[in-house]
Amino acid sequence: MDFFKFKNHNNNNNNNNDDSITLESFCGECLIDIPIRAKHCKYCKKCIATYDHHCDWVGNCIGEKNKRLFIIFILNHNLELILSIILVNKNLN
Numbered sequence: 001m002d003f004f005k006f007k008n009h010n011n012n013n014n015n016n017n018d019d020s021i022t023l024e025s026f027c028g029e030c031l032i033d034i035p036i037r038a039k040h041c042k043y044c045k046k047c048i049a050t051y052d053h054h055c056d057w058v059g060n061c062i063g064e065k066n067k068r069l070f071i072i073f074i075l076n077h078n079l080e081l082i083l084s085i086i087l088v089n090k091n092l093n
């Protein structure tokens with residue numbers, strides 16, 4: 001959101017009215033102006049701020065509010081993978 005305001009402020013100072021650079025776009029389904037880096041998810045049927053991707057494993061979108069939890073989730077899975085490899089190797093030998 002801060003980045004969006006910064007870019008908009010710069011454009012106003014330069015009197016740059018170039019329509020080819022759109023800083024925000026309109027979502028036809030939610031009927032709102034969505035800020036930069038936000039995107040409408042066709043599975044969740046709503047706009048997500050700082051959209052990363054729709055995760056089928058989590059069953060939800062990964063965006064501004066849950067990206068830290070998602071990183072912790074991924075790190076836990078990596079840890080679990082490493083531990084399981086160690087345990088399998090111990091039991092095989």
Ligand SMILES: [Zn+2]
Nearest residue numbers: 027030040047
């Ligand atoms: Zn939308």
Ligand SMILES: [Zn+2]
Nearest residue numbers: 041044054061
């Ligand atoms: Zn989604």
